[in-house]
Amino acid sequence: DTGVSQNPRHKITKRGQNVTFRCDPISEHNRLYWYRQTLGQGPEFLTYFQNEAQLEKSRLLSDRFSAERPKGSFSTLEIQRTEQGDSAMYLCASSSSRTSYEQYFGPGTRLTVT
Amino acid sequence: GNSVTQMEGPVTLSEEAFLTINCTYTATGYPSLFWYVQYPGEGLQLLLKATKADDKGSNKGFEATYRKETTSFHLEKGSVQVSDSAVYFCVLNFYNQGGKLIFGQGTELSVKP
Numbered sequence: 282d283t284g285v286s287q288n289p290r291h292k293i294t295k296r297g298q299n300v301t302f303r304c305d306p307i308s309e310h311n312r313l314y315w316y317r318q319t320l321g322q323g324p325e326f327l328t329y330f331q332n333e334a335q336l337e338k339s340r341l342l343s344d345r346f347s348a349e350r351p352k353g354s355f356s357t358l359e360i361q362r363t364e365q366g367d368s369a370m371y372l373c374a375s376s377s378s379r380t381s382y383e384q385y386f387g388p389g390t391r392l393t394v395t
Numbered sequence: 396g397n398s399v400t401q402m403e404g405p406v407t408l409s410e411e412a413f414l415t416i417n418c419t420y421t422a423t424g425y426p427s428l429f430w431y432v433q434y435p436g437e438g439l440q441l442l443l444k445a446t447k448a449d450d451k452g453s454n455k456g457f458e459a460t461y462r463k464e465t466t467s468f469h470l471e472k473g474s475v476q477v478s479d480s481a482v483y484f485c486v487l488n489f490y491n492q493g494g495k496l497i498f499g500q501g502t503e504l505s506v507k508p
Contacts, residue, residue: 285438314495323399323484323498324439337493372439374496382494386439 283307285387287373293393294363301359302390306375313356314384315348316372317341324372330356363394397422401485401499408475408506416470416502418459418485426487428452428461428468429496433482442470442483475506 286305294300306313311332316324327346328338332353342348345363350356360367370391374384402417420428430442430452443452448463457472468485485499 312494316496321500323486323501324496326495326497329493329495331493337495374439376494382490383441383444384494384496388438 285373285375285385287371287387287390289390290388291391291393293395296363296365296394298363299359299361300363300392301357302371302392304356304358304373304375304387306355306373307377307385309379310375310377310385311353312376312382313350314374314376315356315358316374318370318372318389319368327358360392363392365394368392368394397426397487397489397497399485399487399497399499401483401502404482404501404503406502406504408504410477410506410508411474412506414470414472414475414479414504416483416485416504418468418470418499420466420468420485420487422466422487422489424489425463426489428459429486429488430457430459430468430470431484431486431498433484433501435481439484475504477506477508480504480506 288303314329315327318324330350345361348358370389372389373387376382376384398421427446429444432442443454445452445461451460459470482501482503484501
């Protein structure tokens with residue numbers, strides 16, 4: 282069990298560019314969550330998947346954000362036409378019924394929009 | 396709506412001091428409650444949890460009791476160490492709502508030798 286991994290760890294982009302982040306959950310975890318954390322705040326829920334189905338999206342997830350989990354394994358989060366307000370740490374977590382749905386977090390991807 | 400309020404930080408203590416970090420919640424229904432910890436440069440980790448009223452979660456010398464009557468889940472430790480310096484998050488969760496976590500704003504703890 283190698284834990285949840287996220288790539289890249291850091292991303293600097295210019296306003297208006299598109300960015301994509303990847304999350305690889307713990308093997309066989311059927312649930313996958315995305316959160317966003319801004320400086321000095323707690324993480325805020327964005328969306329979650331059970332297997333390949335996206336079951337819930339937060340109102341924080343504007344039309345510029347899209348997430349996929351095509352084969353029920355890894356997931357991608359894309360932000361189109363980035364804005365300075367998108368600068369944050371993007372966290373991924375995964376869980377399974379085997380561990381009572383305890384969520385295991387990855388190290389995060391820090392996005393800076395200049 | 397559902398929310399969590401924690402005492403503001405930063406909290407600075409000397410080694411071996413007693414720690415309390417207050418946490419209260421607002422929820423419709425009966426959530427599970429957690430404390431997560433974020434050590435410098437590391438990812439979020441579950442510290443302890445309680446799934447129903449009057450449950451006490453404990454781990455690494457930390458304890459918290461789920462108090463339904465006061466809607467609280469205060470974190471305590473009898474004797475803190477320098478290695479406990481981290482940011483602590485009080486969190487609630489409704490399993491039957493998909494299990495998304497609702498975080499407090501976090502409390503930064505700094506323990507001085």
